[in-house]
Amino acid sequence: MLDKSFGDDLIPAYFFDRLTAITVDDLRAMGAKGVALDIDNTTAVDSLYTVFDGVREWIRTAQDAGFKVMVLTNTWEKRAAIISAKLGGVPYISKAHKPSKEGFLRAAEYLGVELSELAMVGDQLFTDIRGANNAGAISVRVRPMHKEYLLPVHYVPLRHREHVFLRSKGFGDKI
Numbered sequence: 001m002l003d004k005s006f007g008d009d010l011i012p013a014y015f016f017d018r019l020t021a022i023t024v025d026d027l028r029a030m031g032a033k034g035v036a037l038d039i040d041n042t043t044a045v046d047s048l049y050t051v052f053d054g055v056r057e058w059i060r061t062a063q064d065a066g067f068k069v070m071v072l073t074n075t076w077e078k079r080a081a082i083i084s085a086k087l088g089g090v091p092y093i094s095k096a097h098k099p100s101k102e103g104f105l106r107a108a109e110y111l112g113v114e115l116s117e118l119a120m121v122g123d124q125l126f127t128d129i130r131g132a133n134n135a136g137a138i139s140v141r142v143r144p145m146h147k148e149y150l151l152p153v154h155y156v157p158l159r160h161r162e163h164v165f166l167r168s169k170g171f172g173d174k175i
């Protein structure tokens with residue numbers, strides 16, 4: 001039997017160019033009450049401690065509008081702590097093992113929202129988007145913000161697989 005659903009959990013519910021392009025009205029329209037943010041290439045340069053322009057302000061705006069915001073990252077504890085502090089002292093879950101469901105459950109519980117009210121904003125289909133979809137959260141994919149030359153062994157094959165998938169589903173313009 002054909003598995004017609006193969007790969008469907010990699011399809012984001014929403015596409016945006018970048019985190020700062022998402023408005024509070026967009027978040028409301030998604031039914032989100034909480035936001036979980038990826039770090040690498042979504043809020044900060046991969047493998048470094050440089051936060052992208054406007055992200056801290058975006059978080060403040062979302063918080064002022066009543067949204068709960070935290071970081072949900074697969075990166076290690078110390079880096080997650082430093083970047084979350086730079087983002088305005090938002091709470092974080094490090095070593096989340098996305099796409100594992102556990103981190104999403106912990107994030108929703110921490111923020112006091114239902115999983116269906118948790119928007120996961122991230123750039124990677126195989127971790128952020130697959131994990132959010134399988135957990136029942138709202139999957140929001142942003143384009144990777146940075147040219148990934150720091151970990152080419154990791155990123156080059158990963159992006160190739162993502163691009164092949166997005167093209168196959170008619171989302172080639174979202175790459």
Ligand SMILES: [Mg+2]
Pocket residue numbers: 038039040041042122123124
């Ligand atoms: Mg990322």
